[in-house]
Amino acid sequence: xxxxxxxxxxxxxxxxxxxxxxxxxxxxxxxxxxxxxxxxxxxxxxxxxxxxxxxxxxxxxxxxxxxxxxxxxxxxxxxxxxxxxxxxxxxxxxxxxxxxxxxxxxxxxxxxxxxxxxxxxxxxxxxxxxxxxxxxxxxxxxxxxxxxxxxxxxxxxxxxxxxxxxxxxxxxxxxxxxxxxxxxxxxxxxxxxxxxxxxxxxxxxxxxxxxxxxxxxxxxxxxxxxxxxxxxxxxxxxxxxxxxxxxxxxxxxxxxxxxxxxxxxxxxxxxxxxxxxxxxxxxxxxxxxxxxxxxxxxxxxxxxxxxxxxxxxxxxxxxxxxxxxxxxxxxxxxxxxxxxxxx
Amino acid sequence: xxxxxxxxxxxxxxxxxxxxxxxxxxxxxxxxxxxxxxxxxxxxxxxxxxxxxxxxxxxxxxxxxxxxxxxxxxxxxxxxxxxxxxxxxxxxxxxxxxxxxxxxxxxxxxxxxxxxxxxxxxxxxxxxxxxxxxxxxxxxxxxxxxxxxxxxxxxxxxxxxxxxxxxxxxxxxxxxxxxxxxxxxxxxxxxxxxxxxxxxxxxxxxxxxxxxxxxxxxxxxxxxxxxxxxxxxxxxxxxxxxxxxxxxxxxxxxxxxxxxxxxxxxxxxxxxxxxxxxxxxxxxxxxxxxxxxxxxxxxxxxxxxxxxxxxxxxxxxxxxxxxxxxxxxxxxxxxxx
Ligand SMILES: Nc1ncnc2c1ncn2[C@@H]1O[C@H](COP(=O)(O)OP(=O)(O)O)[C@@H](O)[C@H]1O
Ligand SMILES: Nc1ncnc2c1ncn2[C@@H]1O[C@H](COP(=O)(O)OP(=O)(O)O)[C@@H](O)[C@H]1O
Ligand SMILES: [Mg+2]
Ligand SMILES: [Mg+2]
Numbered sequence: 001x002x003x004x005x006x007x008x009x010x011x012x013x014x015x016x017x018x019x020x021x022x023x024x025x026x027x028x029x030x031x032x033x034x035x036x037x038x039x040x041x042x043x044x045x046x047x048x049x050x051x052x053x054x055x056x057x058x059x060x061x062x063x064x065x066x067x068x069x070x071x072x073x074x075x076x077x078x079x080x081x082x083x084x085x086x087x088x089x090x091x092x093x094x095x096x097x098x099x100x101x102x103x104x105x106x107x108x109x110x111x112x113x114x115x116x117x118x119x120x121x122x123x124x125x126x127x128x129x130x131x132x133x134x135x136x137x138x139x140x141x142x143x144x145x146x147x148x149x150x151x152x153x154x155x156x157x158x159x160x161x162x163x164x165x166x167x168x169x170x171x172x173x174x175x176x177x178x179x180x181x182x183x184x185x186x187x188x189x190x191x192x193x194x195x196x197x198x199x200x201x202x203x204x205x206x207x208x209x210x211x212x213x214x215x216x217x218x219x220x221x222x223x224x225x226x227x228x229x230x231x232x233x234x235x236x237x238x239x240x241x242x243x244x245x246x247x248x249x250x251x252x253x254x255x256x257x258x259x260x261x262x263x264x265x266x267x268x269x270x271x272x273x274x275x276x277x278x279x280x281x282x283x284x285x286x287x288x289x290x291x292x293x294x295x296x297x298x299x300x301x302x303x304x305x306x307x308x309x310x311x312x313x314x315x316x317x318x319x320x321x322x323x324x325x326x327x328x329x330x331x332x333x334x335x336x337x338x339x340x341x342x343x
Numbered sequence: 344x345x346x347x348x349x350x351x352x353x354x355x356x357x358x359x360x361x362x363x364x365x366x367x368x369x370x371x372x373x374x375x376x377x378x379x380x381x382x383x384x385x386x387x388x389x390x391x392x393x394x395x396x397x398x399x400x401x402x403x404x405x406x407x408x409x410x411x412x413x414x415x416x417x418x419x420x421x422x423x424x425x426x427x428x429x430x431x432x433x434x435x436x437x438x439x440x441x442x443x444x445x446x447x448x449x450x451x452x453x454x455x456x457x458x459x460x461x462x463x464x465x466x467x468x469x470x471x472x473x474x475x476x477x478x479x480x481x482x483x484x485x486x487x488x489x490x491x492x493x494x495x496x497x498x499x500x501x502x503x504x505x506x507x508x509x510x511x512x513x514x515x516x517x518x519x520x521x522x523x524x525x526x527x528x529x530x531x532x533x534x535x536x537x538x539x540x541x542x543x544x545x546x547x548x549x550x551x552x553x554x555x556x557x558x559x560x561x562x563x564x565x566x567x568x569x570x571x572x573x574x575x576x577x578x579x580x581x582x583x584x585x586x587x588x589x590x591x592x593x594x595x596x597x598x599x600x601x602x603x604x605x606x607x608x609x610x611x612x613x614x615x616x617x618x619x620x621x622x623x624x625x626x627x628x629x630x631x632x633x634x635x636x637x638x639x640x641x642x643x644x645x646x647x648x649x650x651x652x653x654x655x656x657x658x659x660x661x662x663x664x665x666x667x668x669x670x671x672x673x674x675x676x677x678x679x680x
Contacts, residue, residue: 048541049512155629156399185398185568187612190625212541219614219623244616258546259616262571264595266617278496278547280511336617 001075003173003206004060004093005036009069011055011232015284025284029055030066031232037174037206042224044209044217044240046255050280052232053210057178060208062090074173091121094167098179100159104151110137110162111147117169136165140195157188164195168205175199176208181216193220214252215259218244228252231281231291234310238321245336246316248323251292253333273297273334290326302326359386360529360562361410366423368405368414368586375634379405379418381586384660387530392556392563394573394594396609397583400630403566404454406583407532409434410564411451412441428529447477450523452516454534454566459519460507466518467503473525484525491521494554496547513544517551524559532564537572549576570609574598579666582606585631585641588660592667602669602677604648640672648673 011030029052037043045053058064059071062078071078073089081089097103104113114133118124124132137143140161151159160180167175177196181189197220199205209220217226218240226243228236228251236249247253253273277295290296293303303326313328315321316335325331368380379402387393395403408414410425412433425433430444453459461469467485474484485503492499495517502510502518510518516536523531533552537545552563553576565573573580573594580597582590582605590603601607608626615621628645631637640646643653652672660668661675669675 048543157629186570187398187568187609187626188629190612190623194625212543213614214542215614215616218616218620222620241620255543256616258542260542260546260549260569260571260575261615261617262574262598262610262613264575264598275547278513278543 001038002036002072003039003074004208005070005072005075006056006060007034007070007072009033009056009059009066009071011052011059011064012067027283028287029232029283030059031287033069033229033232033234035208035227035234037208039173039206040200040204041206042200042209042221043207043227044211044221044224045227045229046211046214046217047229048212048255048280050283051229053212053229054178055232056229057095057176057208057210060174061093061095061176062086063095091170092172093174093176094170094172095176095178096160096163096167096180098183100156100163100183101151103163104159106151109148109150110142110154113162113166114169117166121170123169123171132169136168139168139199140165141191157184157192160184160192161195164192164199168199171203172205174206174208176210178210179212180209182211182213189216196220213259214244214255228255231283233291233324234322235292235324236321237310237323238315239317239319242315242317242319242321247333248313248315248321248328248331249292249325250296250298250331250333254295257334290324298327298331300327360389360391360428361387362424362426363387363410364424364426366406366409366425367421368402368409368418369421370418372417377634379586379633380409382422383586383588385581385588385591387562387564388578389529390556390560390562391578392552392565392576394577394580395564395566395583396568396570396573396580398568398630400633401583402586403583404534405586407451407534407564407566410530410532411445411449413445443477446473446523446528447526448528449530449532450526450528451532452519452523452534452536455539459522460515462507464506465503466505466507466522470503470522470525473522477526479526487525487527488521491524491559492518494558495521495551511544513540513547516540516544517548520548520551520555524555524561527559528561530562530564532566534566535568536565538567538569545572552576569613570606571613574610582609585637586633587641587670589642589671590669591660592664596664596667602663602667602674603642603671604646604673605642606669608645608647640670 009030013027013029014024015027016025047053059066076089078086111133114136115129118129118132142161181192211217221240224240226240227234230251236243236252247256254275257272274297276297281291287307289304289306290308293299308324308326310322310324312320313323363385366380366383370377370379397403409420420434427433470484470488471481474481489499492502507515537548565577567573577594580594581588584605590606601610611624614623626645631641639654639656640658643649658670658672660670662668663674663678
């Protein structure tokens with residue numbers, strides 16, 4: 001049974017209220033997003049700014065409600081259960097944001113930040129709070145010496161570990177990590193990721209791992225799934241290595257080529273897909289075709305007039321991936337280069 | 344007023360575009376004295392793109408501020424010189440002269456600055472403002488702006504009519520780069536220009552820089568904590584740690600044969616997308632507290648290859664191959680053999 005399932009989620013925002021003579025418009029931030037996480041699943045959601053990742057994260061974590069669609073936690077429809085039950089279910093999905101500065105109360109020590117949720121939700125008996133706090137701290141690679149520290153006395157990486165430990169106080173089944181390491185130096189990211197990985201391995205926690213960086217998604221969701229989003233829709237969905245090695249959607253291929261490779265030679269020898277434009281579609285417009293068609297170098301008439309459905313297509317390794325592109329079968333997108341021997 | 348300090352226009356001597364020698368910068372308060380840049384020497388070649396890479400807190404922004412002579416108080420340069428061709432030492436030219444150089448001969452895109460623009464003025468008006476402020480022809484300014492904006496892959500006509508908030512973060516940053524080149528500077532410093540952007544916007548910026556270099560003859564200093572960003576696009580890379588340059592050389596060489604363990608660490612931390620998935624590794628620990636005295640190599644406490652000598656002896660930059668220098672005892676010993 002899925003620990004978290006989102007089906008046919010739509011989310012609209014009302015924008016443009018100020019000009020009196022113009023009617024307010026609806027901005028379609030999410031369109032028909034469906035996703036399921038079983039226990040221990042890792043799904044990486046990838047796409048550029050504005051494609052709806054944070055909106056999805058907030059809905060998945062119960063911080064905001066969808067305009068339509070169904071959310072099930074442990075198989076139970078959040079709308080069909082009592083409010084108390086819904087609150088309890090929602091606690092099993094915790095969110096970690098990009099900015100650990102904003103997430104922590106500057107007047108609370110690490111000990112206070114971690115003990116408060118333990119007490120409020122009665123996760124452990126009063127006498128065991130300190131032991132549990134220590135256990136959580138060790139889990140994220142911190143120790144006794146950090147207990148009495150305030151957020152401003154910690155580095156960005158340490159702060160994000162405290163946020164992770166706090167998310168874990170209530171033993172969630174799912175952690176939604178919205179750009180959780182994006183604000184942290186590249187050299188420090190892996191320590192945070194490995195903490196998350198360890199929690200996954202030891203506790204079976206599932207992750208909705210949100211990032212704009214396909215390289216990071218590949219690393220964290222190496223045995224999981226990548227979902228590529230554009231303009232509020234899932235464009236490609238499949239096993240991580242299949243999606244990375246042989247993208248079937250032109251947008252995935254463009255996201256892939258945008259990741260800089262430290263090897264100067266690899267950057268020069270790539271055959272690049274020309275990007276026609278860098279402008280995002282206007283999300284207040286009704287869709288008339290593929291949202292990506294304005295930027296897609298392969299767009300044909302049909303792409304402008306018919307919204308492509310997300311459908312199964314053979315992936316790079318033969319296994320199916322889901323792709324929302326009319327031309328997925330016929331396009332010859334750049335595939336994984338033959339392996340280069342490094343000296 | 345400004346006429347007392349007209350910018351020198353004679354041809355330069357043909358040396359580096361910028362020569363920093365023995366630069367030290369300190370933040371001094373009653374309680375502490377923090378040496379953020381320590382005896383740093385660096386030459387920027389004409390028309391080159393130099394990548395400056397290192398973790399947060401290692402002094403990259405302070406280096407940039409030093410060149411602009413805009414170190415925020417209580418920081419100040421305590422030693423060294425920054426020679427800028429015919430203009431002399433930037434640390435000692437009169438403030439009025441420096442004022443004229445800023446933006447005109449040396450421009451900078453500041454870290455985290457999504458706000459360089461005036462939010463209530465159209466971009467076109469802001470272009471005119473720049474030219475007016477420097478006593479130049481506004482109409483010529485718009486012409487040049489159009490030419491520069493073409494390189495950004497955006498429609499110049501539309502951009503000039505837009506307000507800053509009407510553009511996405513990535514577009515704004517590209518427009519900011521175009522604006523920084525309005526007065527045809529010789530040097531453009533970009534401090535983490537892509538760190539707040541997504542990878543697609545970042546790729547567009549990197550492409551823009553490639554284009555700009557070919558068309559407008561400008562030396563670029565590109566500062567970042569992400570090694571992959573500069574190694575893929577820069578000619579040379581300077582790796583900074585704790586206020587020092589610990590390794591410098593051609594980008595391809597630094598990537599292929601990094602000699603400083605810190606550089607190796609930065610490279611090993613990058614998740615790769617091409618080729619089989621590599622394991623990435625984080626570096627243990629964090630950069631040292633610069634307000635405390637550092638004995639020996641500043642990287643020694645985190646170094647996986649540390650030797651006893653590293654804890655007492657501070658390595659200097661040594662030439663390892665032509666144009667490739669590293670400040671590491673082990674690298675120097677390997678070279679000597
Ligand atoms: N509260 C809101 N009101 C109006 N529009 C919003 C709101 N939140 C997000 N949006 C819009 O929804 C779209 C998706 O935003 P977001 O989910 O934050 O994207 P991402 O996290 O991928 O950058 C954007 O166009 C954004 O401007
Ligand atoms: N006003 C200040 N007083 C004391 N130290 C400062 C001040 N501003 C910056 N520093 C220190 O200077 C060092 C270098 O900072 P910075 O140049 O911003 O590094 P980077 O850009 O590489 O992150 C850091 O260790 C920082 O703590
Ligand atoms: Mg977001
Ligand atoms: Mg900085």
